Amino acid sequence: MEQFKSPQNQNNKTNLAKKKKTSLLHKFRGNLKYQKYLFVYTCLLLPIIFYLGIRILPTLFTFNVGFRDWNLLSTDIQPFVGIENYVTLFQDEIFIKSIFNTLIYIILGVSGQLLFGIIVALLLHKINRFVGFFRVIYFIPYVTSIVAISWVFQWILMGNGIINDVLVNLGFPAQPFLNSPDQAIYVIIAAMIWQSIGFQMVLFLAGLENIPEMLYEAADIDGATGWQKFWHVTVPLLNPTIVFSAVIGTITFIQVSFTQVINMSMDGSGGPLNSTLSVVVYIYQLAFKQFDMGLASAATVILFLFILALTIFQMKVLTKKFDY
Amino acid sequence: MFKRWQLALLVILLSIVMAACSSDDESSANQEDGDITLEYWQYSFDSKVSLMDELIAEFEEANPGIKVKQTNFPYDQYNEQVAAQVPAGRGPDVINLFYGWVPTYVDAGYLQPLPQDAFPHEDIESEFFPLVEATKMDGEYWTIPTAVRTLALFYNKDLFEEAGLDPNSPPETWEELEDYAVQLTKADGNGRLEQSGMAWEPAQQGHHWLRDGLTLQASGQVLSEDRKEVVWANDPAGLEAFKYWLSFPSELGTSEQGFYTDDVTAFVTEKAAMNIDGSFRVGTLQNDAPDLNYAIAPLPGKDGLSTNASFWTNGITARVEGEKLEAATKFLEFLTSDDVMERWLDATGELPAKESVAMQDKYVNDEIYGPFIESLPFANAHFFVDETRERDLVIDAANRVLMEGQDPEEAFNQLVEATQKLYDEYWEE
Known part of the structure; x- marks a missing residue:
């Protein structure tokens, strides 16, 4: 589709732009159109200058900091230590654990988000009454403060909270949820999925609107079942939306796992026993609790490479071209 | 040609960019009229901020030519804010820090030692409570506090009466505390806690209670004299204290981590009958729960008495020199004067750091502050090389026992080993 043009096309375009530029300077004098x-x-x-100064340059600077022994509070020269920070990180059990946790967050979180997003969108696509009402209901969590939601979940899930009341009344044992190193991460993922369904729903609804009705009519004539129509018409034509959602979902999941973890984990820093610690939370702790900018920057670089690889992987594997 | 408004817009946009990129010279403007301006930073705590505003006005009046500017940051962002300002070459001249952070700041070269002519070591050691030595390093005092805080036992008198206990005789020994906690606990048929006899939160004051309270009460030690070695496990008292501490949420079943989210909430909402907390909580309780019928007692002891003390303390940053240093020293002398200490107690509930000020009858006999002040002579402030990480290690050790069923002795030895590693890292530099 539009956003995934082949590289050749883009090359042609830049060449064209260059030619235009030289002639543009030439024609500039006395030409009102070019002055415009x-x-x-x-x-x-x-905005590009702004973007360079606020995003790109600091990002490049991070690579530099990652190779230095950089104490945030120190005003002395920060010595160059080569790859020592990276070695330290890969020997650090907690960092390895945080990478592992981040993978769980992404794999379960993004697929859950996509799955529920599609389900809600398909259901909403079918109904004609109260459409607006349901859309609002599903979208509200997305615009609600993450912090507020996290605290409400904490209360709902605590030892004598409402969910355990229900469980006990149904004859099940009470669950520790956020107090358990085995359950906490899944509880947090569930809360994150719940919150992002609304956003995914909007994306998928837009995708669904774009699928021409005639394809379904043609499928009907061919005698396709509902499941076949979904699998062979809806899913392929939603592919660009799915790729977009997966990429955006992954990136936001890496980012928001911070707020949620800080507010929902029992000790406010990825506990119990680091079971909910994500890489971003650990980077924050390294930088602003232990003041070790060198380690934190090295971890950021690793995270950057990780996101880059993941995004390329998603674009390559998930993107398929369908023509009907 | 450009239209005029387009040109104007372009100029405005460009000048905004230029202004954003150029460095600002705000700081130099302050000194134009010959005044010295001191930047004073402390965390946002309403009563402290407003008292400090008053004190600054008095100080400026008494010392013409010196201006003090107060800047505040929320507690949980304090270190980040300080850290963020350092690379920008800005920051405070006098800074108020939690004592547990001081070693990290000293290690980073952020502070300078207190000038010895204004603060001679003999004077500090004879006038102040010995716990201020927690920020003495490399033979220098780096900071000096106005006030200190101690931990004590908060208990709910109504819940005591309801359980048939005398609200005027709080527990005084380990056994009594256990006994009281059990009697004050209520659970439903499914074993779920409805009322906790004893709030228990390692992430709050719990880890302090273990280190400076229980361990010392059982006549153990956490650190060696030279603060380089973690000797917690050298004496059976360390493990004994650790096991006793853990018995509340395990064998005794009186407590639960995260019960009503945290210990303070549980105590305020009368879901926890007892809690170990600091004098700094008194203000919160008075504001948030004016009807709560509670009392305070010194921490129950075993072989001896001991409690944890902590304090916010003032230091001068490394780059202050010359006239500014003189002004900063004057300001510190003012902040540690007897008069300011008394007013500090009245306004913020923090206890005077000087023995002669604190031990006055009017304070010792105070119903609320008395037990905290009574505890001062046997209070101890653990020397932290890294408060956050040492805290996390204690939390993790507790969770390994409570959630993963690890043997307490193994968990304790791991805790000691990991803590020792932090000290080794700190001292090798």
């Missing part, structure tokens, strides 16, 4: 363009380009350039 200059103004527009200057305006467009400003």
Whole structure:
């Protein structure tokens, strides 16, 4: 689709742009049209300067910090230590644990989010009454403060909270939920999925609207069952949406696992026993609790490479072109 | 040609970018009129902030030519804010720090030792409670507090009466505390806790209670004299204290981690009958639960008495020199004067750091503050090389026993070993 153009196309385009540029300078004098363009380009350039200063340069600087013994509070020169920080990190059990946890967050969280997003969108796509009402209901969690939601979940899930009341009344044993190193991470993932269903729903609804009705009619004529229609018409044509959702979902999941973990884990820092610790929370702890910017930057670089690899993987594996 | 408004817009946009990129010279403007401006940072705690505003006004009046500017950050962002300002070359001249953070700051070269002519070591050691030595390192005092806090036992008198206990005789020994906690606990038919006899939260004050309270009460020690070795496990008292501490949420079944989210909430909502907390909590209780019928007693002891003390303490940052250093020293002298200490207690509930001020009859006999002040002579402030990580190690050790069924002795030895590693890392530098 539009956003996944082949590289050749893009090359042609940049070549064209270069040719235009030389002639643009030439024609500039006395040409009102090109002066207008200059103004527009200057305006467009400003956000780029901002973006460079706020995002790109600090990102590049992180690579530098990752190779140094950098104490945040120290005003002395920060000595260059090579890959020592990386070695320390890969020998650090807690860091390994946090990577492992992050994988669980992404795999379960993103697939859960996509699955429930599609289900809700399909259901909403079928109904004609109260559409707006249901959309609002499903979208509300997404616009609610993560912190507030986390604390409400804490209360609901505590030892004598409402969920355990229900469980006990049904004859099941009370569960520790957030107090258990085996359950806490899944509870947090569930809360994150619940919160993001609304966003996924909107994406998938837009995707579904774009599927021409005639394809379903044609499938009906061919005698396709509902399941066949879903699997051979809906899913392939939703593919771009799925890829987009998966990539965006992964990145946001890595980011928001911070707020949720900080507010829902029992000790506020990835507990119990680091079972809910994600890489971003650990980076935060390294940088601002232990003041070790070197280690934190090294961990950030690893996270960056990790996201990059994952995104490329998702684009390559998930993207397929379907023509009907 | 450009239209005029387009040109104007362009100029405005460009100048905004320029302004954003250029460094600002705000700090130099302050000194134009010959005044010295001191930056004072402390965390946002309403009563402390407003008292400090008053004190600053008085100090400025008494010392013309010196201005003090107070900046506040929320407690949980305090270190980050400090850390964020350092690379920018900005920051405070006088800073208020939690004592457990001081070694990290000293290690990073952020602070300078207190000037000895204004704060001679003999004076500090004879006037202040010995616990201020927690921030003495490399033979220097790096900070000096106005006030200190101690831990004591908070108990709910109504719940005591309901359980048939005398609200005027709180538990005084380990056995009594166990006994009381059991009697004050209520559970439903399924073994779920409805009322906790004893709030138990290692992430709050629990780890302090274990280190400076229980261990010393059982006549053990956590650290060697030179603070380089963790001797917690050298004496059976360490393990004994650890096991006793863990018995509340395990064998005795009186407590649960995260019960009503945390110990303070549980105590305020009358779901926990007893809690170990600091004098700093008194203000919160008065505001949030004015009707709560509670009392305070010194921590129950065993072989001896002991409690944890902690304090926020003032230091001068490394780059302050010359006239500014003189001004900063004057300000510190003012903050540690007897008069300020008394007003500090009235306004914030924190106890005077000087023995002669604290041990006055009017304070010792105070119903609320009395037990805290009574505890001061046997209070101990553990020397932290890294407060957060040492805390986390204690929490993890407890959770390994409570959640994964690890043998307490094994968990304790792991805790000691891991803590020793932190000390080795700290001292090798």
